[in-house]
Amino acid sequence: MKKFIPAVALLAAAFAGSTAVRAADVEVAHWWTSGGEQAAVSVFANEFDALGGDKWIDGAIAGGEASRSATLQRILGGNPPGAAQFNPGRQYEELIANGQLLDLTDLATKENWAGLIRPQSISEACLVDGHWWCVPVNIHSWNWAWASIPAFKAAGVELPTSFADFLEKAPKLKAAGITPFAIGGESWQISGAFGVVQTSMLGLEKREQILKGKDVALAAAEMPAVFTKWREFKQYTDEGSANRNWNDTTNLVITGKAAMQIMGDWARGEFAVAGQKAGVDYACLALPIEAPTVSTGGDIFLFPKNSDPAVEAAQLKMASMMITPRVQALFNNAKGSMPVRDDVDMSLADDCMKKGLEIIKDEKNIAVDAGRWLSNDTTGQMNDLAAKFWADDSMTVEDAVAQYVDILKNAD
Amino acid sequence: MTEVALAAQAQPRRRRRRGSLQAILATTPMIIAAVGVFVICILFSIFWSMTNSKLFPNFNFIGLTQYQRLWGTDRWIVSVQNVLVFGSISLIVGLVFGYLLAVFMDQRIRQEDLFRSIFLYPFAMSLVVTGLVWQWMYDPNLGIQSAVRSLGWTGFTFAPLIHESTALYGVIVGGVWNGVGVTMAILLAGLRGVDGEIWKAAKVDGIPTWRTYLFIALPMMRGAIATAFVLQLTGVVRVFDIVVAMTGGGPGFSTQVPALYVIQHLTDRVNVGQGMAAATMMLAPVMLLIVLRGLFVMRAESRAKRGAK
Known part of the structure; x- marks a missing residue:
């Protein structure tokens, strides 16, 4: 079996052709460790792995403070994770100002994130000075x-x-x-x-x-x-x-x-x-x-700049995956949060989420x-x-x- | 004849020079590390404590503003008080209990090895594990309190971590439990080092055993006591993990310690300037001790010189 895997990988590489960027491991730093959170993050991991090639490497650290600290320290130390969870807001403003993050603007324009993501205050967390620096993945309400x-x-x-x-x-x-x-x-x-x-x-x-x-x-x-x-x-x-x-x-x-x-x-x-x-x-x-x-609390994923083009390609792929309607539905149902876009199949949503989605319709x-x-x-x-x-x-x-x-x- | 004498004289000198070269080679990495890691980093820390650095260190000089904020912050003042209380109590209790355990082990008990392992065992555990175990024991719904209540004493209350006034003592007990075994081992070694003849002499003179332990053996093991003391003291200054595991600094901020304040500001609160100011304040007492010791040594040396004249 052990010999079999490299053989398959070789075959896959041969089929993919020489122009394809080689697969990369993307380490994802997050703090989703409770039962419900585990179920939700597995959606991302499985969906990303299913895209083929690249691999989701789970970098869970218990506690938001601890996880964010580790990410910031790793970015400062020049060994950033491939993707990292933050809360939308000012937690990463200096990373943007210092040019430490991958600019997602091209991808976002292509997929029309600005048009899809609602309410506007959610996209504002990632759309700074006309550039997209992160992907909002959910809306969490404290209230x-x-x-x-x-x-x-x-x-x-x-x-x-x-x-x-x-x-x-x-x-x-x-x-x-x-x-x-x-x-x-x-x-x-x-x-x-x-x-x-x-x-x-x-x-x-x-x-x-x-x-x-x-x-x-x-x-x-x-x-x-x-x-x-x-x-x-x-x-x-x-x-x-x-x-x-x-x-x-x-x-x-x-x-x-x-x-x-x-x-x-x-x-x-x-x-x-x-x-x-x-x-x-x-x-x-x-x-x-x-x-x-x-x-309008919640979570965003940002992608620290990486010199390896294979990783960068995988990062963009991951960003795109996180916001697709299917993944948004599966992820947010498991997480208990609300999707960041409206065109999502919410037939699985329970009463609480429906209640929240009703409330969020009105900007007031x-x-x-x-x-x-x-x-x-x-x-x-x-x-x-x-x-x-x-x-x-x-x-x-x-x-x-x-x-x-x-x-x-x-x-x- | 003279040549031989010269050669004989020259040889040890050459050997000495080679020896010092080796010594320089061997200590160079240590010197580089000490200067590079300690001196330069400390200087940078002090410098950044006077800037308004956030996530990335910058050079916006703002004077002593960070220190003003630091000493105007209740949480920092409580942290400093806590480390003093934590330090003095755990040093005293640790040494007293460590010595009592060592005396107990010294009674030619059976299974000494087994007991020694049992007493030393807590030290083999990380402070995080220690903290968690004690937190569970203290938990009013899971631990000692609920166990005793289920036996019938329904009025029994024992949950030090939930009240501001007692939480710190709960942490101290956990810390002492973790460290007392090492103190015992060091002091036991010290006790065993006391000459057997002295015990015999004390017995002949009719001095009771407890007095021998307290007034004869104890003063003779100054080295062992100093070692145990210094080991515990370093543990006190850097106390961090046991607090994180047991209380996270709470309730309120009744169990906050300076190290927690520093780390939190350097990392999640992204205020490097404030964190560095706190770190510099943590360094201050250590520097004071070093300076005092330096003065003390210098005075002793100059007095010795004068005495020699």
């Missing part, structure tokens, strides 16, 4: 809450109709031995959920004024209420939340031990892997419940991801603050707001 229907039934209460309503029902859930509010104590989880509460309370317009316009006065006026409300959630969490992974936290909702988690729609993949059905076992509530929105419901406006440095400072405020009950709201304003003032 979701995941509720366990059996847990709410067991406590004898209906699903919440607003955050205020949830906080009213939480004591009953707690009395029934259920953790009302599931959250993992990592700073990005806390900060993310805090951001959703902020969106719910301020509305999209004021949120944009604060985070994009860096309106310090508005922040000083509006944020005290947000911090105060946010602290109310804490009494309804469980003891084990410190340093818990997001997917372990989602599992509490899946098993009915906890009632609700605020988490991006990547959580949907976990419910799918556990074999649960939307509307029966769990409910997905687009937030704010009163006026649902979708935030789109909450642009804060990562577009804030650098990683600023986001990190806000994460620190959210985590500190959450953990330290002795920190006053005034103090938290003062720090928040300070971070905003110094944001670059």
